[in-house]
Amino acid sequence: MTETVFAKIIRRELPADIVYEDDQVLAFRDINPQAPTHVLVIPKVEIATVNDIQPGQAELVGRMVLAAQRIAAEEGIAEDGYRLVVNCNRHGCQEVYHLHLHLIGGRQLRGISAG
Numbered sequence: 001m002t003e004t005v006f007a008k009i010i011r012r013e014l015p016a017d018i019v020y021e022d023d024q025v026l027a028f029r030d031i032n033p034q035a036p037t038h039v040l041v042i043p044k045v046e047i048a049t050v051n052d053i054q055p056g057q058a059e060l061v062g063r064m065v066l067a068a069q070r071i072a073a074e075e076g077i078a079e080d081g082y083r084l085v086v087n088c089n090r091h092g093c094q095e096v097y098h099l100h101l102h103l104i105g106g107r108q109l110r111g112i113s114a115g
């Protein structure tokens with residue numbers, strides 16, 4: 001798999017504003033935030049896209065969601081609400097081919113559109 005910027009962030013070769021870390025999951029602020037809170041939650045193992053998640057990685061994906069839940073609470077946006085987004089491949093506008101959840105909130109978001 002081609003090396004991604006997120007692999008460099010995991011290895012601390014690129015700086016990032018890390019907000020959460022455990023042995024399997026890392027979360028850091030998006031470099032180009034789309035809302036007051038915009039955090040990327042990633043697995044430490046390299047998984048390119050949603051299509052590449054294996055059945056044995058179901059717990060890992062659950063951990064990513066629970067990390068997002070925890071970060072949302074810490075950011076103070078849990079009650080008002082937020083959005084978790086995963087883009088996949090070209091039609092999904094995925095830019096970085098290392099699986100990530102976008103945790104987006106801190107303002108009223110527009111309804112999700114097909115475009």
Ligand code: 5GP
Pocket residue numbers: 005014016017028029030031032033040086087093094095096097
């Ligand atoms: P995608 O389109 O792949 O779902 O989203 C990739 C996200 O990664 C984008 O929101 C982009 O701003 C963010 N991003 C790309 N490069 C970097 C980086 O070097 N550091 C951080 N913190 N975010 C990045």
